[in-house]
Amino acid sequence: MTDILPLEPVRRTFRDYPKKPRKIRGSSIAILVFLTMCALFIAIPLYVIIVTSIKEMSQIIQGEIFSLPTKVTFEPWWKAWNEVCSGVQCEGVKVGFINSLMILFPSLVLSIGLSMVTGYALALWNIRWAGTFLFVLFTAAFVPFQIIMIPLIIMTGIIKVYGTIWGVAIVHAVLAMPLLTLIFRNYYKDIPNEIMSAALMDSGSFWRIFFEIILPMSGNILIVVLILQITSIWNDFIIGLYFGGIGTKPMTVILANSVITSRGEISYNVDMAAALLTAIPPLVIYFVLGKFFVQGITAGAIKG
Amino acid sequence: MFHKSLVGVTTALMLSVAPVTANALDLFVYHTWSAESEVNALKVLIDALAEKGIGWKEIAIPHESESNVGLINLVTGGNPPDVFIESSPGVYRDLASMGLGQPVTQLFADNHITENLPDAVVQSITVDGEIMKVPTAIHIDGMIYYNKAVAAAVGVDPTSWTSLDDMFADEQKVEDAGYTFMAMGGNTFQAGYLFHPLVAAIAGPDVYYRFYQEQPDPTVFDDPGLRAAIEMHRRITSQADEGWVNRSWADTTNTVITGKALMHLHGDWMKGQWRASGATAGNEFGCINIPGSKAMSVTVDAFGLLGGVDDEMKNAEFEFAKIVTDPLIAARFAQQKGSTPVRADAPTDYMDECNTVVLDGLKSIGGVQNPFNIADNDWHMSVWNIMFEFQSDPSMTVDDVIQRFKDEYDVIFG
Numbered sequence: 064m065t066d067i068l069p070l071e072p073v074r075r076t077f078r079d080y081p082k083k084p085r086k087i088r089g090s091s092i093a094i095l096v097f098l099t100m101c102a103l104f105i106a107i108p109l110y111v112i113i114v115t116s117i118k119e120m121s122q123i124i125q126g127e128i129f130s131l132p133t134k135v136t137f138e139p140w141w142k143a144w145n146e147v148c149s150g151v152q153c154e155g156v157k158v159g160f161i162n163s164l165m166i167l168f169p170s171l172v173l174s175i176g177l178s179m180v181t182g183y184a185l186a187l188w189n190i191r192w193a194g195t196f197l198f199v200l201f202t203a204a205f206v207p208f209q210i211i212m213i214p215l216i217i218m219t220g221i222i223k224v225y226g227t228i229w230g231v232a233i234v235h236a237v238l239a240m241p242l243l244t245l246i247f248r249n250y251y252k253d254i255p256n257e258i259m260s261a262a263l264m265d266s267g268s269f270w271r272i273f274f275e276i277i278l279p280m281s282g283n284i285l286i287v288v289l290i291l292q293i294t295s296i297w298n299d300f301i302i303g304l305y306f307g308g309i310g311t312k313p314m315t316v317i318l319a320n321s322v323i324t325s326r327g328e329i330s331y332n333v334d335m336a337a338a339l340l341t342a343i344p345p346l347v348i349y350f351v352l353g354k355f356f357v358q359g360i361t362a363g364a365i366k367g
Numbered sequence: 368m369f370h371k372s373l374v375g376v377t378t379a380l381m382l383s384v385a386p387v388t389a390n391a392l393d394l395f396v397y398h399t400w401s402a403e404s405e406v407n408a409l410k411v412l413i414d415a416l417a418e419k420g421i422g423w424k425e426i427a428i429p430h431e432s433e434s435n436v437g438l439i440n441l442v443t444g445g446n447p448p449d450v451f452i453e454s455s456p457g458v459y460r461d462l463a464s465m466g467l468g469q470p471v472t473q474l475f476a477d478n479h480i481t482e483n484l485p486d487a488v489v490q491s492i493t494v495d496g497e498i499m500k501v502p503t504a505i506h507i508d509g510m511i512y513y514n515k516a517v518a519a520a521v522g523v524d525p526t527s528w529t530s531l532d533d534m535f536a537d538e539q540k541v542e543d544a545g546y547t548f549m550a551m552g553g554n555t556f557q558a559g560y561l562f563h564p565l566v567a568a569i570a571g572p573d574v575y576y577r578f579y580q581e582q583p584d585p586t587v588f589d590d591p592g593l594r595a596a597i598e599m600h601r602r603i604t605s606q607a608d609e610g611w612v613n614r615s616w617a618d619t620t621n622t623v624i625t626g627k628a629l630m631h632l633h634g635d636w637m638k639g640q641w642r643a644s645g646a647t648a649g650n651e652f653g654c655i656n657i658p659g660s661k662a663m664s665v666t667v668d669a670f671g672l673l674g675g676v677d678d679e680m681k682n683a684e685f686e687f688a689k690i691v692t693d694p695l696i697a698a699r700f701a702q703q704k705g706s707t708p709v710r711a712d713a714p715t716d717y718m719d720e721c722n723t724v725v726l727d728g729l730k731s732i733g734g735v736q737n738p739f740n741i742a743d744n745d746w747h748m749s750v751w752n753i754m755f756e757f758q759s760d761p762s763m764t765v766d767d768v769i770q771r772f773k774d775e776y777d778v779i780f781g
Binding site: 216309314321335 | 393395398400401402403404405406409413423424425426427428429430437439442444445446469506537587610616617618621622624625634636639642643644
């Protein structure tokens with residue numbers, strides 16, 4: 064009897080393919096120029112912000128915004144973190160950092176939890192009026208926040224969470240639900256029917272299937288949604304401004320309090336340092352989880 | 368296990384974000400002040416309140432983020448502040464219609480406060496015949512702050528100018544010496560804040576109040592006083608240096624502080640920028656009212672009090688009003704904020720020479736109210752836009768501006 068050996072798949076690397084001769088075309092140059100301009104569009108203001116944040120005010124008021132610092136100082140960063148005022152509380156943007164973290168976690172749990180379960184139900188269970196519900200949800204995604212702001216204020220007031228972190232978190236969850244539900248629903252729709260049939264035959268209930276089968280399969284999509292939501296919640300200003308109460312204003316509002324002034328004196332170096340400090344957390348998330356974000360998208364997260 | 372962890376995390380989160388409960392005698396204050404000078408001024412009030420056993424809880428929101436929207440949201444959400452910064456009379460009318468207005472007319476009369484406030488302040492804090500606001504600070508919307516070293520180097524004395532023609536007579540001398548005559552910035556805020564003080568100064572109170580009100584008097588558009596104010600706006604803005612476009616008022620003042628320009632015509636909150644650079648009035652900088660002014664445009668910063676509260680809170684609110692308008696507190700508050708005290712009888716020990724210029728001007732010339740206090744908001748913003756367009760487009764004539772005023776009037780009120 065002859066042993067039948069399994070066929071080894073042929074693995075090729077890019078070295079096995081012949082190199083295409085490089086040819087500089089007009090279109091390539093145009094694309095390069097366009098991309099360079101796009102990069103400069105972001106890079107130049109970023110350069111000004113960084114350089115200003117380490118200059119002394121005596122140099123800044125000379126008005127040469129592109130010049131390098133004659134004397135580098137990190138005092139503006141220290142002041143921004145520890146001393147800038149939001150109202151009479153002069154404890155820096157770190158206060159807002161803590162508030163934003165406290166807002167972020169319940170907001171993430173509420174928005175992702177609700178949307179995930181709703182998307183799962185709509186994609187994999189026979190729900191009456193599911194199509195209509197999806198349509199309404201889809202329509203709601205296009206309603207401007209300003210239109211529903213006052214009703215939301217009244218509703219959060221009625222349930223006694225207006226001005227609290229839970230009030231902010233609930234509003235974030237409500238506003239994120241349409242888009243996130245669509246994302247989860249589209250992702251779960253690609254799960255083969257056989258898996259659901261097998262799970263049902265194994266006497267799986269709605270929640271058991273969700274926790275034991277669906278949730279473990281949701282890694283990619285969760286990373287995508289986490290990045291989207293963390294960025295959106297961290298960078299939010301309006302919800303924090305109008306729904307936050309005493310001691311619950313997020314970092315963006317604390318930043319705006321310290322930076323925006325129509326009649327007060329302005330310290331540009333401290334303002335720039337505070338702005339950079341506020342922008343750092345979402346950037347870190349992108350750097351750490353960016354690879355997974357791309358994987359999630361290509362795995363079907365937010366495609367068609 | 369997963370479920371237990373989830374419950375644990377959720378419980379911890381709920382406990383960590385539970386709302387903080389305020390004490391019974393804490394005033395819940397809503398305001399838009401976070402700049403260093405503003406905070407130092409508020410601390411004067413907080414210390415004085417603490418001596419009376421009244422605490423301070425606050426929500427601060429950024430400048431220019433529609434504080435009246437935030438205020439109404441707080442009221443709608445069932446969490447209204449006891450004390451709030453607000454200038455718009457419409458908000459006080461809205462609150463009164465909800466049973467939440469709190470007049471202080473009687474309180475001010477009983478405590479001899481009203482009689483010691485300048486007329487412009489009393490006008491500004493009165494809504495439909497009742498005093499509804501507690502005034503904290505006077506700012507003049509259009510003053511000239513000048514660099515004394517530059518003036519000395521060129522050999523000009525701004526205090527000697529008795530008219531705008533006098534002022535411009537020195538323009539060539541200043542420019543020949545290599546300085547910008549008058550510093551200039553570029554945005555709608557600055558164009559608007561240059562124009563309405565000029566209307567008050569050149570055209571006078573009658574034209575000013577016909578132009579800036581809930582519905583302007585359309586005959587004012589053909590008034591020669593208004594035309595003269597527009598012409599002066601052109602004359603001032605046309606001598607700007609090259610970098611004026613998009614320059615903020617603070618950067619504009621910086622060009623005076625650093626000795627590139629002789630002076631800046633803007634609101635007297637410029638003083639904060641001078642003080643932040645370590646300069647003091649009378650030494651590094653001097654100040655004058657617009658030469659030959661017929662009236663000074665006055666901004667009165669003020670707090671409103673919430674009505675419909677229990678007696679204990681009402682007493683705390685009234686105590687706040689008395690503290691704010693106490694002559695000594697008003698002087699110390701103004702010293703910190705860089706404004707002028709609202710009390711005409713405030714001790715002069717805490718004032719600088721610019722405060723004296725303001726108070727003397729209010730006595731001799733008189734003041735008109737800031738447009739935010741009296742004019743339709745759409746109209747006011749249209750005026751800002753038109754004047755900024757006028758500043759930006761040298762081909763636009765005074766007749767064009769007047770025609771644009773008429774067109775905007777038709778759109779808004781027609």
